[in-house]
Amino acid sequence: MTKTAExxxxxxxxxxxxxxxxxxxxxxxxxxxxxxxxGFLLGGLVCFALFSWYPAIRAVVIAFQKYTPxxxxxxxxxxxFTRVLNDPEFGAAWRNTLTFTLLALLIGFAIPFVLALxxxxxxxxxxxxxxxxxxxxxxxxxxxxxxxxxxxDPGAGLANEALRFLHLPTSNWSNGADTAxxxxxxxxxxxxxxxxxxxxxxALQSIPGELYEAAELxxxxxxxxxxxxxxxxxxxxxxxxxxxxxxxxxxxxxxxxVITGGGPENATVTVLYxxxxxxxxxxxxxxxxxxxxxxxxxxxxxxAVYLRLTRSGEEAA
Numbered sequence: 001m002t003k004t005a006e007x008x009x010x011x012x013x014x015x016x017x018x019x020x021x022x023x024x025x026x027x028x029x030x031x032x033x034x035x036x037x038x039g040f041l042l043g044g045l046v047c048f049a050l051f052s053w054y055p056a057i058r059a060v061v062i063a064f065q066k067y068t069p070x071x072x073x074x075x076x077x078x079x080x081f082t083r084v085l086n087d088p089e090f091g092a093a094w095r096n097t098l099t100f101t102l103l104a105l106l107i108g109f110a111i112p113f114v115l116a117l118x119x120x121x122x123x124x125x126x127x128x129x130x131x132x133x134x135x136x137x138x139x140x141x142x143x144x145x146x147x148x149x150x151x152x153d154p155g156a157g158l159a160n161e162a163l164r165f166l167h168l169p170t171s172n173w174s175n176g177a178d179t180a181x182x183x184x185x186x187x188x189x190x191x192x193x194x195x196x197x198x199x200x201x202x203a204l205q206s207i208p209g210e211l212y213e214a215a216e217l218x219x220x221x222x223x224x225x226x227x228x229x230x231x232x233x234x235x236x237x238x239x240x241x242x243x244x245x246x247x248x249x250x251x252x253x254x255x256x257x258v259i260t261g262g263g264p265e266n267a268t269v270t271v272l273y274x275x276x277x278x279x280x281x282x283x284x285x286x287x288x289x290x291x292x293x294x295x296x297x298x299x300x301x302x303x304a305v306y307l308r309l310t311r312s313g314e315e316a317a
Contacts, residue, residue: 056296063289080290084278090291092266093274097250100181100270104249108189109242115193116200117226130201134194141191145258148187149174152259174259177267184255184268192248196241203237204230239310246306247299271295 063080065073084090119129136144151158152173160170174183207230215225231238253272256262262269262277271291278288 059289059292062285063293065286067285067289068283069285076286080286081294084287084290084294087274089266089269089274089277093269093271096181096266096268097252097270097272100185100252101246101249103182103185104188104245105242107185108193109245111189112193112196113200113238116197116204117230119197120201120204130198133197136191137194139191141254142258144191145187145254148183148190148255149259152183174268175264177265180260180264180267184252184259187255187259188249188252196245199237199241200234203234207233243303243306247303250295250299 062073064075064077066076066079067073115133119126119133122129139147152175154160154170154172154175157173159173163170171179174180211229211233212225215229220228251272252270253276256268256270256273257276260268262273272295275288275291275295278284278291
């Protein structure tokens, strides 16, 4: 074979293909997975940026401006905060909001836990009763408030009709300055407890049955089992739901807006309802944002202190 033929044979000779590196394949797959995950997250991040983060940042800026839609904003410093603090409704709004939150804790925090305990012990029709408990959550909040507004009507409302049938004294319910706030707490508790009950049910069903069996062998009764087994095992869920309930009730708006309109005699004006009045009745968006920043600062500080205290308690335990 000539040298030319040997060179041609060497040129066309098939060389072995090197196998890809396993580490390189793993890195490539990991990069592909990360890119796919970030792609799915991108839509949510854009929505949060446009409809949550930007409005919040914008509200903080407007709190220091004199702002009316359609006109150029004017920087006024802390004048909006001063005006809001001197408003006679400011103290009433915070007092009503804090009272509502306290009443919601006293009335509405224990009821979902008790209902979850009862539903957890049922042996029949569990699904039916869970749907019944969760049904109010599926009703639009405004529709629910309108139903309760008719229920509380002092004339032909169902509440007073039932009292008349039982020959009991009637009440003004949401139309009375002394009973309006409590009436709204009942509405909020009924409308929102379904989701809380289901969360408690999930926590209760995750408790090992052996703990209850050991407690029964030690002679523990029902209340003792709840105190020494159920509550400690669901402590984290209870603390988190308490924090979420306080934050939610501090922002109550639908019930006073639909049922009472802030009355009677400003007995149900809350902070969020006052923000609404500043923005859409007084056309004072600077004052509305200033009050919003105050509420944000209070809830943020409270959440930080609450989480710090609960974390310290867990570490000590």
